[in-house]
Structure formats: C-alpha cells, structure tokens
Amino acid sequence: MGKITLRNVQKRFGEAVVIPSLDLDIEDGEFVVFVGPSGCGKSTLLRLIAGLEDVSDGQILIDGRNATEMPPAKRGLAMVFQSYALYPHMTVRKNIAFPLKMAKMDRAEIDRRVDNAARVLNLTNYLDRRPGQLSGGQRQRVAIGRAIVREPAAFLFDEPLSNLDAALRVNMRLEITELHQSLKTTMIYVTHDQVEAMTMADKIVVLNAGRIEQVGSPLTLYRSPANLFVAGFIGSPKMNLIAGPEAASRGATTIGIRPEHLDISRDGGEWPGEVGVSEHLGSDTFLHVHVKGMPTLTVRAGGEFGVHHGDRVWLTPQPDKIHRFGPDGRAI
Amino acid sequence: MSRRITARRTLIVTLAAWTVGFLIFFPILWTVLISFKSEGDAIKAPFAMLMSDWTFASYEQVQTRSNYSRHFMNSVVISLGSTLVALAIAIPAAWAMAFVPGKRTKDVLMWMLSTKMMPAVGVLIPLYLLFRDLGLLDTRTGLVIVLTLINLPIVIWMLYTYFKEIPGEILEAARMDGATLRSEILYILTPMAVPGIASTLLLNVILAWNEAFWTLQLTTSRAAPLTQFIASYSSPEGLFYAKLSAASTMAIAPILILGWFSQKQLVRGLTFGAVK
Amino acid sequence: MATQHSKTAARLMISPAVILLFLWMIVPLSMTLYFSFLRYNLLMPGMESFTGWDNYYYFLTDPAFAAALTNTLLLVGGVLLITIVGGTALALLLDQPMWGQGIVRILVIAPFFIMPTVSALVWKNMFMNPVNGMFAHIARALGMQPFDFLAHAPLASIIGIVAWQWLPFATLILLTALQSLDREQMEAAEMDGASPVARFVYITLPHLTRAITVVVLIQTIFLLGVFAEILVTTNGGPGTASTNITYLVYAQSLLNYDVGGGSAGGIVAVILANIVAIFLMRMIGKNLDA
Numbered sequence A: 001m002g003k004i005t006l007r008n009v010q011k012r013f014g015e016a017v018v019i020p021s022l023d024l025d026i027e028d029g030e031f032v033v034f035v036g037p038s039g040c041g042k043s044t045l046l047r048l049i050a051g052l053e054d055v056s057d058g059q060i061l062i063d064g065r066n067a068t069e070m071p072p073a074k075r076g077l078a079m080v081f082q083s084y085a086l087y088p089h090m091t092v093r094k095n096i097a098f099p100l101k102m103a104k105m106d107r108a109e110i111d112r113r114v115d116n117a118a119r120v121l122n123l124t125n126y127l128d129r130r131p132g133q134l135s136g137g138q139r140q141r142v143a144i145g146r147a148i149v150r151e152p153a154a155f156l157f158d159e160p161l162s163n164l165d166a167a168l169r170v171n172m173r174l175e176i177t178e179l180h181q182s183l184k185t186t187m188i189y190v191t192h193d194q195v196e197a198m199t200m201a202d203k204i205v206v207l208n209a210g211r212i213e214q215v216g217s218p219l220t221l222y223r224s225p226a227n228l229f230v231a232g233f234i235g236s237p238k239m240n241l242i243a244g245p246e247a248a249s250r251g252a253t254t255i256g257i258r259p260e261h262l263d264i265s266r267d268g269g270e271w272p273g274e275v276g277v278s279e280h281l282g283s284d285t286f287l288h289v290h291v292k293g294m295p296t297l298t299v300r301a302g303g304e305f306g307v308h309h310g311d312r313v314w315l316t317p318q319p320d321k322i323h324r325f326g327p328d329g330r331a332i
Numbered sequence B: 001m002s003r004r005i006t007a008r009r010t011l012i013v014t015l016a017a018w019t020v021g022f023l024i025f026f027p028i029l030w031t032v033l034i035s036f037k038s039e040g041d042a043i044k045a046p047f048a049m050l051m052s053d054w055t056f057a058s059y060e061q062v063q064t065r066s067n068y069s070r071h072f073m074n075s076v077v078i079s080l081g082s083t084l085v086a087l088a089i090a091i092p093a094a095w096a097m098a099f100v101p102g103k104r105t106k107d108v109l110m111w112m113l114s115t116k117m118m119p120a121v122g123v124l125i126p127l128y129l130l131f132r133d134l135g136l137l138d139t140r141t142g143l144v145i146v147l148t149l150i151n152l153p154i155v156i157w158m159l160y161t162y163f164k165e166i167p168g169e170i171l172e173a174a175r176m177d178g179a180t181l182r183s184e185i186l187y188i189l190t191p192m193a194v195p196g197i198a199s200t201l202l203l204n205v206i207l208a209w210n211e212a213f214w215t216l217q218l219t220t221s222r223a224a225p226l227t228q229f230i231a232s233y234s235s236p237e238g239l240f241y242a243k244l245s246a247a248s249t250m251a252i253a254p255i256l257i258l259g260w261f262s263q264k265q266l267v268r269g270l271t272f273g274a275v276k
Numbered sequence C: 001m002a003t004q005h006s007k008t009a010a011r012l013m014i015s016p017a018v019i020l021l022f023l024w025m026i027v028p029l030s031m032t033l034y035f036s037f038l039r040y041n042l043l044m045p046g047m048e049s050f051t052g053w054d055n056y057y058y059f060l061t062d063p064a065f066a067a068a069l070t071n072t073l074l075l076v077g078g079v080l081l082i083t084i085v086g087g088t089a090l091a092l093l094l095d096q097p098m099w100g101q102g103i104v105r106i107l108v109i110a111p112f113f114i115m116p117t118v119s120a121l122v123w124k125n126m127f128m129n130p131v132n133g134m135f136a137h138i139a140r141a142l143g144m145q146p147f148d149f150l151a152h153a154p155l156a157s158i159i160g161i162v163a164w165q166w167l168p169f170a171t172l173i174l175l176t177a178l179q180s181l182d183r184e185q186m187e188a189a190e191m192d193g194a195s196p197v198a199r200f201v202y203i204t205l206p207h208l209t210r211a212i213t214v215v216v217l218i219q220t221i222f223l224l225g226v227f228a229e230i231l232v233t234t235n236g237g238p239g240t241a242s243t244n245i246t247y248l249v250y251a252q253s254l255l256n257y258d259v260g261g262g263s264a265g266g267i268v269a270v271i272l273a274n275i276v277a278i279f280l281m282r283m284i285g286k287n288l289d290a
C-alpha cells in the first residue's frame, strides 16, 4: 500500500516561505510527477514526504497513518537521489543489501532479495564491483535496486535521470516505467523534463513558487490547462500566448494556441506573417513567424516544409484548439 | 621554445633546486653522519670528521646510560594517546558541524580555532599548580590530557574540512535506508572518511610528538618524552656531540618517515582545508 | 537533513568538545587572573595576600618586559619575512619542470618534522658553536676569527633556527597553492603579452594571497609561543637579549617562583595574543569564506 496525503503542508526555512500551504492526494499505485520551474520547491516537497525535512505546519499521512513526526526510515519509503548517493566504499551487493541489513533481516532473505533485484535490473554481473567502477546508467540501477529491495510503500525519485546522457535517459525512462508496471507501487518523481513528465506520469502536479497550479493526467494538462502558467509550462515548444485585440475579439484577455495547432500556408489564411528563424529537426520544422501586432509565433510544420528567412506565409489557428484565459489568468 | 632551450632550462632548474634542497636538508644529514662517529672524531673539522672511522658506539651509550627506550615509549604513548582521545571527541563534533550546520556553526568553529591562539604561558601557572596538587606532574596521563586539549581545535577543524567533502545526500540515503545515527556514523561516514581521519591522526601524532612547551614544563624524568630527553643535552658534560647526534637521530627518524608519507595531506590539514 | 531529531543529536555530539574547550579556556585563565592580583611566591606558601595592580605595575615597568616585547615582535616578524619571501622563491623554483622533483620536495620539507629541541641543539652545537661548530671550522679555514653567534647575535641566531624550521611549511603550502593555479590563465596572460614579471605580479601573487594569509596566521600562532628553542640555546640571554614574552613569563613564575608576577605576565601575554588574534581571525575569516 502507498497512499500519501498531504494536508495543509507548509515549509519555511527561517523567514523564507518555500511552501505556503499545500494539499495533495496520491493514490496507491499511482505514478505522480512533480514539475515546475527551478527553485519552485519540488525537491523540498519530496524531502518533506521522505522525512528528510520537518514540515513547518500541516500533516503528512501515509496509508491513513499520521507520519508527520516519523523519522525517514519508519515511513517505509525509498528514495533515489539525483547524485545516486551510492556508498562508495561498498560493493554493489553491499549497497543494495544495506537497507535490509539495517532492518536486521536474516542473511538468506537478504541474499535472496538482492539477487532478485540484481536480476530484474541486469546487475548480476556487477555485484562485486564498487560504484566507482560502474557507468552512470549502472549506478542509477544500483540506486534503484537499493530502493526496491526494501519493498517500500512508495518510491521517491529526485531528478534521477538528469546526470545521464540523452540515449541512456530514454532507456532508463522505459525501465522505470516498466518497473512501475510490474511492481504497481506508488512512485513520486521529480523532473525538469517535459518528455519524462508526459510519458511516465499517471498524474502530473505542476508547482509554481510552492503552490500547486494544477493536478491532472498528462493529456488533461495538455488539452485543458487551468491557467496561463500551466499553459506556458506544459508542452514543447511552448504554447503561443497572445494578448490584445486578437484575444479581445475572442472574448478573452489572453488566448493561447500550441505550435502544432497553427496551420501554415503560402497562399492565404487568417494571419499574414514573415518567417524569421527556422529550426529543422528532420521530423519537424519549427518556424518562428513574425505577425504584426503579436509576439513572435512558433509554428510546427511538417519535416520537410521548405521556407526561407523572410518568406511570406499565412497562419490559421485551429478554432477548437484555442485556449482562452480571463484577466486573472484562469482558463475560461 | 625549442627543445634544446627547454632541456637546458630544466637542467639549470634541477641543479638549483637540488642545491637548495641539499642545503636545507644538510643539518639533518650532518647530524646523522656525526652520530656514527666517536666523540673524539665528532668535533674534528668537517673533512677530517668525514674521513674518520664509523661506529655504533654512541647509539649503545645513549641507550645504556640514559634509558633511551623509556623516553621513546613515553613519546609514543603521549602522542598517540592524546591523538586518539582527541579523535574520539572530535569525530562526533565534526560530524555534527559538517552535516547538521546551524546558524552558529561557523562561529563555533572560529571560536575553537581562537582557543588555539591563547598563549600557553597564560595558563602555565594554574596548570602547573593544578597538576602538582593532583599528582599529575611528570605523568603520561597529565600530558595526554594537556596535549588532547591543545590539539583538539586542530583535529576538529581538519575532520570538519574532510567531512564537508562527503556529499550529504549519501548520509540522507542511509537515513532513508533505516540507518540509526550510530550505524550511519559506523558504516557510512567512518569508512568514507578513513583517509581524512588517517591523515588527521598522522598530522596530530607529528604535532604532539614535537610539542615542546608543555612536555618541557610538566615532565622531568619519569614521563619525559623525547623532547625533554633531548633538552637535557643543553647542559652537557664533556664530549657529547656524537651522543647528542645519535639521540637526535633516533628521536626524529620515526616522525620524519611518517611526515614524508603524510606530506600530501599535511598542507590541507595544517591550513584547515583553506589550501588544497 | 535538518530535522529536529538530527539537530538535537548534533547538539549532543558537539557539546563534549565545546564544554572541554570552554573549561580549558576559562578555568585556568580565571585562576591566572586571580593569582595576578596576589602577592604569591611558591617559596613562601601561606603568605598570599591581595596586592591590587602591583604585579602588573612591576611586570610592565620592568625593562625586561619592553625588551621581551620587542624581541617577540622581531622574532615573529623576522621569521615571517624570511619564510614567506624564501618560501615564495622556493615554491616558484620547485614549481618548474625538473628531474627528481619528488626527492627535492622531501629534502625541503624535512626540517618541519624535527622537534624544536633537536633542531635548536643541532644548530647550537654542530653549527654555531664558536670552537667546534661547522661555521667556526669554515671561518678558521678561511683565516677568519670564528663568530660566537649565540653570544653576540642571540636573537638573530634564534630567528635563523626558527626560520629554518618553518621555511618548509611556507614553501609546501605556497607550492601547493601555485600548483592549483590555472594553466590556461597563465597562457592567456602570455598571449596578452604579459612579461614573466608582470605575470608574477598580476596573476601569481594575487593567486597566492589566500595561501600567504594562511601561512601568516598559522605561523603566528606557533611563533608567539616559541619557547624550547630559547630554553636550550640561550636561556633568554645574554641578559634579556633573546627573551621573548613566553620565556619571560616562564622565568618569572617557574624560575623565580613568583606566581603573582608570572600570572600578571601571563595575562599580559593573553591580551597581546588576542590583539594579534582578532586581527588575524578577521583576515582568515574573510579568506576562508571566499
């Protein structure tokens, strides 16, 4: 079981209020991703749940029990750190076995669990090495191994893939997702990476300055962002946000339209513009188009859309994909 | 720069450096050489001295006449003992300051360093009287206590700078893994800090071995370590150069060897991590 | 990391060290302070009486005090000057590519590990002795009159001995600092047309400031307390020519058995050291934070 409930949780460091007040429910077995700009309090929130920091006010419930005052080890949670935090003087086997040894489990059971975890994570051949002799991806797996042997109520990940190169990241992303599907344990995952958030999460929590902006499934956030912040934060490249007469004519203070929802044509359309920079990625082409009276708009065009700097084009927003926001920034 | 010029430059630098190195080392070398001479030869002019016969006689005399090995043991017990006690007190303190820093931690560290600046003479009399009344004068215990206290700030500082370099996340991971404070220190911190602790130990043994204020003030004979033993040669009777040299050689040899091993850590240790 | 639980544990773990150091600071020091206001001689036990500031008056007006203060400053200043200038030069030399650098390092660092009584006695007897010392032999070989160093230039001789002990320390630290100097920065300066002298003044020297600060601080701590070297070479003499404050207080209290006067001297020494310390702690505090 791994149901985690935060009730009115607050965190202050001295004078600085990092988390003003926050409520959140995480269901058993869910894969929850925290996203938000740097410094918004993602790590702090995770560490509060882990028990590595005291909450200044409020309650943390784990499976209905009040865990607010419990020391980290008693909460039954496992954490995978960004730096992996492996014990450099212990072999892989000892690293993975450490939490079990601390729990005074008997040797045979420890060995069984370690071997099991090593098999799942493809570490069997490395059990006698030290962390210093492993690659980044292998270290990552050891860190995960150390977490899963405890059979925790929930896993906490703090940007676990940010130290890996791009190809390895994709691999580990899949491995963690598979792990979640086979273990069906609650996972809370902090990341900067849009793709990780969108592909892995059952539920995304968007944080901004210690406040929750929106909670929902990846597609909900993509399709109907609750406010300007979420609209600008979810999706890559970012949604185009347009204020002024164009928005007013649609009964909003600001309208938003994603790059992939702008149709582009050389012959005619709603908004005439001039092509600025174009970025060719092979599969896609992103065009930055200057339209009079609007900020530069990003447009996603097909892979081999051949235009040049200075070309004249017309843009047409897909009418059902326009997001409208009121004066308070909330979606209408 | 062409290769020829580089080679010539290297040659000049090498010659200069070796000359300077030799001159600086020379007094030690000379002492060692004299220790293998007879007293009569030891005071001859340098060249004549070098050409004379070699002998171990002085070493034997130093041992039989003044029981050198007892003073040696005193030095070992006092320097190692005070270092170990200091480590036992300092490891928890340095752990706490490095991993659970509070607002005051920097101030406490600076204050500890400042106790090191208190001149020994400022407390010479009370300490002498206290020791006299407690029967600690000329005992190893007394010296272990004093040397522990005077080296404690340095030990804490050194350990602190080493602990500071251990990533805090590792200790947090241990805590998540269910380690108690005791097992955290025992299984995680200490093994990772072994190199730091070892060089702290080494450096402090060296400092305690060579400490020459309190060892001279608080001991006379029974507990006298080598510093005091050698000082007894300052009022010589008869010819004594060879014996002084032999005693000196034996007093400095062990620590010189330890010192050469520890020279890498020495710098950061003695500069409290400010220079690495 | 910072939970209430660990904070409490942390306090408990620091307290033995803090309490011990606090007692070590406060108990003997207050006793010294107390004694300094007494007429108290170890040869006349039971005759202690309160004398107010007399002890301070006698200690501070004694010409020996002025001499000792001057000698202390000369000793600390002289050794610092020699070791820092010499150490910088030596570090620059050792930082060059050469053959057998490791061995030279070992030779240069050696004097630091020699106990003070040994180095003082070796210099006193084997080198500076006016009859059998090496310098005397050399002087005679050159047809000159041997010079009695410790009789005619006692303070300078002691400065020389102490500087020999501390030169390795300064050299090693400055060398370590030099080796951490960014090569590319040097090369950039060379590309910018800076001469070797300009590179030393504008790049190397500023880079060394921190290390020099540290050397000054640490050496000062130890140099203010120089004692054994004086005890075994000159006993502070002739007269007070090589007496420093530390030695003066020792002589007053344990050679003359004058506890009151010695205590007053001890307090004066503490005050002087504090003046130096405040100054130094500021300097190093600033440098360590950087």
Ligand SMILES: Nc1ncnc2c1ncn2[C@@H]1O[C@H](COP(=O)(O)OP(=O)(O)OP(=O)(O)O)[C@@H](O)[C@H]1O
Binding pocket: A013, A016, A018, A036, A037, A038, A039, A040, A041, A042, A043, A044, A045, A192
């Ligand atoms: N121990 C601390 N003392 C004081 N302030 C802190 C402490 N830890 C974090 N903060 C502050 O809390 C805020 C949130 O920090 P946190 O590390 O949770 O951000 P984050 O969302 O994880 O950022 P990033 O994406 O860069 O990792 C920051 O403004 C940070 O400066």
Ligand SMILES: [Mg+2]
Binding pocket: A042, A043, A044
């Ligand atoms: Mg973070």
